[in-house]
Amino acid sequence: MTQDRKSFVAWLQAAPMMLIFALFFLLPLVFVTIVSTWDYNEYEMIPAFSLRGYSDTFEGCIAGLPDLCTILKTYLKTLKLCVLTWSLTLLIGFTVAYFLAFHVRSKTWQIVLTLLCTIPFWTSNVIRMIAWIPLLGRNGLVNRGLEGVGLINAPLEWLLFSEFSVVLALVHLFTFFMVVPIFNSMIRIDKRLIEAAYDAGATGWQTLVNIIIPLAKPGIVIGSIFVITIVMGDFVTIGVMGGQQIASAGKIIEARLNALQFPAAAANAVILLGITILIISSLTRIVDIRKEL
């Protein structure tokens, strides 16, 4: 009896969240999936079953071999940007979180420094990205500076509207999403464990590898999920920083949407969702977040 009542109360408590989740996430997702199997013309969706959105997307993937088809090329590029961004945000995010958790002693300073990490979010996304042009452009500060010092003779073209600038902007934007969860995991590590390791003669490196990294794993995985899902679907940053010349999964969807080809856009969204879920589920397979939390 009490068991039943307890579980009933638990369901009741979870109900509001479940309702919102179902209404604003699951339901739209179902719609997107349904629409992805519709037909379309120049100006409207036609509710007749058609896999045109999918077959068009994979056009030339077999016939065009050994050349890669558009969708494969696009995903390879997106994955490359994703891996680069992920590894850099992880490296920087982990270091920053480590510093905040173990080197900054006072709570106040920890809060102040964490807030400092949010500075990139104080301005709008667009402003932040436009600000790179006077910095990295052909006649920008960096090029002028390097020329002034005499390191280069001609301006470096690859600083802007390149994969370099895309990754730079993405890392700048999203490192914070790594810092917070990793810091959160680190702050909960029992300090006595580290002392014990020190007493037992472990070097700093051994302590890091054998104690801190394993215990910070949930934070690392959560941060990775944030960064990977955002970068996989991004088209604004990649578009602006890549001069609109770098392919991304999100950009394909955008181009389709802008041409009012909603079913084709939906099909691409379903494909992107599937691939992202694959990546995330393999990540959570490595670390069981629910258990660790």
Added chain:
Amino acid sequence: MSSLWKFKSGVSRRAVLKGAAGAVGLAAGSGGITGFPYVHSAEPKVLRYLGTAVNEGDEISKKCLEDTGIKIEYITATTDDVTKRVITQPNSFDVLDTEYFSLRKLVPSGNIFALDAKKIKEFDNITPVFTKGQLPNGKKIGNQGTAPWKVLYLEGPNSKTFSATPTEFVTLIPTVYNADTLGIRPDLIKRPIASWAELLNREFKGKAAILNIPSIGIMDAAMVVEATGQHQYADKGNMTKAEIDLTMKVMTEAKKAGQFRAFWKDFNESVNLMASGETVIQSMWSPAVTKVRSMGIACTFQPLKEGYRSWASGFCVSKAVSGPKLDWAYEFVNWYLSGWAGAYLNRQGYYSAVLSTAKANMTPDEWGYWMEGKAAVGDIKAPDGTVLEKAGALRDGGSYEDRMGSVACWNAVMDENDYMVRKWNEFIAA
């Protein structure tokens, strides 16, 4: 978003009014059946104006309120989002500011009201560029692409089919248009530019740009293909699949060779690219060139021997508009064509649809500089009073006749649009 909210609250306010004075409202026969009872004394004249930021000037809405008492609420979106909104939410706007080429998508959706030409006072004075495809002096102009006269008329009041011959049912009343070409930085190029072929000239490797709107970008590329003699298109605005393949191949080779610095979508982006020297040659809009120049940087809207790619925009009215709101919409359109707004647009380097009324609102010197290709007698000022050109200056490309007479094609939506978008994605991934 705020205007949407205002609209919603407006409806509920009306609903309350209706409830409170229901019987009175019914007795007065104020359209309770439509769900929009209208009480004249209590209702300010408000029109929700959906469009891109380019034409949504505060000056215009202020002057309109002053002259007609109609309050314009701007709803700003990008070109593509405007189109999406018309198709998916026709109730969310009253007046639509859009381009003729979008009509091939908008009209079949049934969300556009067929305007009555007889209610447009200046309709017969609209430049024959729109109604007949010729200049006031009778010279025929290029008809490739979605030229306005192909989509100006409908067969009937509720028709979704364009009429090739003039009828009294009009889709879109033209207000503003221009002939677009390449903008260049003469100080950095240091030699004359006379052909579209220069856009893909290796000399400008990493310093060229085009528009990031596939249907327009591909037309600029087609101008290059024709200029270099690789292919003559029957209609650059309506290519066959083979022609799309060919054009994209040329573009892909240029992209792989690093010809393009960036593709731009937004007015300010194009200004930034040019002003910062990231690009020295790119497709551009006339006011963007003016903006770069007003920053003290040399920039020319370069006339080219192959001609211009033209575009034209104006007002549509949503099918959801009826009753007094419809009258206000007509009143607004009539006001827009009555001269003040036309002069305002002409001073920005655009062209107005009714030339006679605009002329009456400009000084002879302004008219001479902007429209007749004459040297400015005094300083030429922008609508906000800043000096654009010193006395003696000549407009790039010359007179109205010279510029509009050299139009080669119009912005377009192709029959093979779906194929083209797929090819564009392939081009980006290459």
